[in-house]
Amino acid sequence: MSGPARLHATIAPLSFAQERLWFVNAAAPESPIYNVPLFLRWRGEVDVAALRRALLAVIGKHEVLRTTYEDRDGTRVQVVGEARVEVEVVTHDPGVEARRGFDLAAEPPLRCAVWKGQPDGDAVLLTIHHIAVDGWSLPALFGDLGTAYDAELAGHRADLGELPVQYADYAVWDRAGFDEQLLAHRAAELAKVPTGLKLGGAWPASEGFHTGEQHRFAVPAATWEAVGELARKLRATPFVVLLAAYGEVIGRWSARDEFLVGAVTANRTHPSVEDLVGFFVNTVPLRCTTRPPTFAQRCAELRREAFGSMTYQRIPFDQLVARTPGRGLVEVGFALQNMPAPDTTRWSAPDVLPTGTAKYDVLLIVEETAEGVVGTLEHDTELYPAELGPRLAEDFVALLTRAVTAPDAPLAEFALPNGPLEAPRPLPAATVDLDESELSEPERRAAELFRAVLAEAGVEIEQPARNANFFSLGGHSLLAVGMLARARREHGAVVRPSEFLAEPTVARLGALLRNGTGAAQPVTAPEDGPRPATSTQQRFWFLDRIPELRAAYLVPTVVHFPGDTGVDELRDAVDTVLARHPSLRSRFRLDHKEKRVVRTTSEPPARATVTDARGWDEGKLADHVAELCWTPFDLAAQAPVRAELVLVATGVRLVLCAHHMVVDGVSVRVLLDQVAAAVHRRPLPDPVDPEPSAGHADASELVAALEGAPTDVCLPHDRPRAAVQSILGATGTATFADADAFRAVAKESGCSTFLATAAVLAVALARRSEQRDFLFAFPWSGREHPDAVGMFVNTLVLRADLRGDPTWREVLDRVRRSASVAYRAADVPFDEVVGALHPRRDLSRPALTPVYVAADDEWRPPLGGELLPLDPLAVKYELELTVTETAAGLRLTAAYQADLFDDDTITNLLADVTDVAAALVTSPDAPACEEKLR
Incomplete structure (x- = not known):
């Protein structure tokens, strides 16, 4: 064109x-x-x-x-x-x-x-x-x-x-020339090349940029001259010769014979833009192999690869990444800077100062300057230590010098002065050092809390031992939150849930009760100006800027009440409750000076509306309810909640929709319970508006535990991902009847039903593919006030590592230990984890993992209400699996992106999950991934 x-x-x-x-x-x-x-x-x-x-x-x-x-x-x-x-x-x-x-x-x-x-x-x-x-x-x-x-x-x-x-x-021209078919063809080619490059030992490879360090070094003039001579002899370019040497060094350090290197190209493909100021560069993945025996043959192979790859240099690199799920695509980059130097006598040639960041795990830049040819090795200091730069640079110069002077000699004869770095030692997990003598008074109180809370959930136990695990006894995370709220009421001790769940034993809870502070009172923040939003609210505010994702972060609830429900009383009760909670009066804006999102709560509250739909057909009613559920909010100008009572022939439907920035799932239940209390004119608890925690949790242990795992999951997609992820959802369900046996096996390994379900899902996915290492997102509620309404949920990350052919018991143990690390880091903002492990994400899928797992309990709305399913449904993840313990067994509900999966595919996947759960129950000592599924 x-x-x-x-x-x-x-x-x-x-x-x-x-x-x-x-x-x-x-x-x-x-x-x-x-x-x-x-x-x-x-x-x-x-x-x-x-x-x-x-x-x-x-x-x-x-x-x-x-x-x-x-x-x-x-x-x-x-x-x-x-x-x-x-x-x-x-x-x-x-x-x-x-x-x-x-x-x-x-x-x-x-x-x-x-x-x-x-x-x-x-x-x-x-x-x-x-x-x-x-x-x-x-x-x-x-x-x-x-x-x-x-x-x-x-x-x-x-x-x-x-x-x-x-x-x-x-x-405008760039976008008009986008070729979807060329993208699909190139993505299919690159998918054949393995990724996950590691330089030395068991160092974890990772996508993206963290803190970075640069090492500058000189390329000897004689070596550079020989590079040019060899390039002319081989009818290649200096770029090809340098990349061949770099690829050989990377191959030796990684012990890999095939990998991708990201070549940074000028991408100025039309003469009219050659002298234009702007950002044109693109990353073009090039396939490198270390199979040809001589350097000249390597150069010839790379010359063909580079020539063919330049056909694709206008394909945006991010689009390629989006089309190759489960792959960071490139971990190492290479650039040859040979543009003409700026010509002026007023100042020296500009130096590009380091910014302390790294865009690749390792990046080599070779640049022609007035003082000679200079190399810069930039590397991620969170992956590799400072000595990587000098050692890798010395190896590169040594091999390049030898190779350009003896290009036909076997490369196996070329020794490198250095070698790969040793791998780091894993961080030790924290443990609790407690006296093993008879139970102390705090431990007796902890044991009684265990017994009482579990009894309310239908699990009868005798006095538990001091090392008894809450999950092994039949508890789950929501019960744990309730137990800690009870500890606050009865014993005046504030225990952070993350501190208990890191080691959920009687002894641990006893120690936390002994050291706990006095019971905190409900907090109502002053109305004296904007306050910083929480890290989760900052993330949701940013996602609300992306039009395609706005509806995914709404929390709609539709409850049908019977025909004898008083509409006026219900409306007044809803208005009363919406006006009481400061979070529901929030307005959010970006403070450009401080570069953060702030909120105020002094604006008027939302009020419920009433619509008479008794003469409407089902289609019109469904469209109206869908609009109430999924219309985004103007977070700067509107209250982030709306409520409407829709009159229908059989009663009244309450449609309650709030932005996830101000409510979580428990908050919705709190609101509906308080609406019922207001209808019956019962007193309501004081409103609570806690300030965000000023502390900052340490992410290092969690990041170390998750590093090296793929930041994608091989799911059975029926259709490819779009450039921006879809949020249109659908659901499928299945039931695993033998819940008691499932709980018993999980209990033997110290796992909750939720953790065992996550392990089963990982095994089901592994049996369908070659993937053996998974990251799943899961919710964690940090609420400390049972009656508070707000967004108290953080997203945690669970690793299910199935490498090495483990037995079921080994898998459960690995998942349990991963959960303990996650709970210890429950206060680490999810964005910080994403920034460390998956910063170069794109909009085609969720950050870090497309899979979300959760546990829920059966709940019925008050006032004889019935919870209605949402249609349409918006989802945040490609697959969201929720396990609910019911009288009929374990109910597995899969919410999924309808644009990616057919209904039958999810039905088959849920059948696989129940089959795998049965395998766990019948053969817990067998290898977990032994059998293949469909």
Whole structure:
């Protein structure tokens, strides 16, 4: 197709490359991961006023430098604004300035800092967000800046000329040229190459960027000259020769003979954009093998691979990742920077300051500079120690030097000076050191709590021993929360659920009761201004910015009450309850200065409405209820809850919908119980509005326990994922009748029914595929006030590791230990776990895992109400499995994305789960994954 055309548009879509960076910035606006800090040593003094005017001239010419990024009517757009720039004379460390993040919705993507009076002349730092610039942009950028600055010093404005096209024009062209069939073809090719690269020992490989460290090194001039000569001889390019050497080193360090390397390409595929300032680069996965015996043969193979792969260089890398589920696709990257150097005499060649982050596990950049050829090895310091950089660089230079001088010698004869690093030792799990003598008074109280709470749930036990496990005795997490609430009421001790569930024994609870603080009183926060939202609310606010996901974070409930229910009394009761709870009066907005979401609770409450639908047909009624259930809220202007009483022929239906930012599942039950109390004019408990915890839990143990597991699950999809995940859901159910035997086997391993069900699901999925290591999300309620209404649930992560052909008992033990680690980290924000394990996620699926598991108990609404199923249904995960203990057995309910699965597929999967549960009951000592399923 023809090239970009000048459209003169001030609002345009984002290019595919920009969209990826926008997503990262919106999720973490304070992160410097995509800052480009360009440090210039000025030859002489900086005229700050002239520099500011020169920058304004450059920004005026290049629209991308005066562009902000917004979400308008559900579409992410770039908005070209007036030229403005921040130029400050500062004294603080340049590294601090380099790491200051951008709010791309509110500020232009370029700022300038000046250091005056330096020993070797003044210094300037241009910090530009990567969304507006790449390496190939620098000659044009600095060429224009030099021209404009010289003109300002001479007393006149420079004529920088008009550009034939602007970056926004390119973005429109970029999207118009997207080829879905080419994407599908390339994704199928890459799916054949194994991923999960590890450099040395059992070091865990991970997707994405964490904290990073750089090691710079020189490539000897003679070696570089030989690289060029060999490239000409082989009719290849220096890029191919360097990548062949890098691939050999990576292959040796990983003991892998086939893998993918992410080649960072300029992606300027049309002449009209070659000199344009903007972000064009793309990552192109290249297949590397270490099978050809000589270096020359490696180069020839890579030359063919590189030539063929360049056909796909316009395919957005994130789209490829989305089409290859369960795979990070590339862990190591490579770039050759050979663009022309900016030409000016006013300042030295710019140095790109480190931002302390890493975009790949390991990235090698080779760059031609005025001082010679320089390599930079950037690596993730959360995966590999500091010595990786120097050792890997030394191996690369040694092998490259030897290979380019003897390209036809067998590579097996080339020894490396270093070798892989040793793997880290796993972190030890925390234990409780308790006296093994007879029960203390706190332990006797703990044992009585065990007995009383379990008895209320229908589980009769004698006095439990001090090492008795709450789950083994028949408890579950909701019962545990109720027990700790009882401990608060009866003994005045505040016990955090996560502290107990990390080791749910009588002895542990006794120790926590002994050390617990006095009972906390209900908290009502003052109305003196905005307060920070919780980490969960921050995450949900961000997801509400994504149009396709907004409805997934609504919590609708439809209850049918019989015909003799008084409508006026019910409406008054609903209004009373909605007005009492501060969380339901919340309004949320982004504080741009503080870069965080804040909330206020001083606005008017929502009020219930009444609609007479007694003459409507079923279709009209269903459409109306669906609209009430799934219409998103304007979180800044509306109360995040709505209620309507819909009159039907057989009674009245209460449709209650709230945003997940202000309610969880227990909150809905609290609200309905209080509505019933208000109908009967019973006193209501004082409203509670707890402040978010000021503490910050340590994520290191949890991250260490989860690292290395795939951040996707091989599910039996009937259709491929879309670029943005669907939330349209459906449900299927199955029942496992032999619940008593299932509980008994789980109890022997110290597992709850919920944990055993998660293990069974993992085994069922493993028997269908080759995957043997799974991450499942599951909910954890941190509520400490039983009558509070709010969002107290955090998302935890459970690992089901089935590697090594374990028996069922070994699987249950592994799952139990994983749950203990998760409970100990119950206060760690889910976003922090995602940031450590899966930061480079895309919108095609949920973060970290597409599977969610939960436990529930049977519950009936008050006032003789009946809970009605939701139709349509919105789901957050691709598969959400809930286990409920009923009189008929264990009811398994699968909510699933209807766009991905056929009904029969889920029916068959649930049948597999019940078959596997039966195998656990009958043969707990047999290998869990021994048999294959359909």
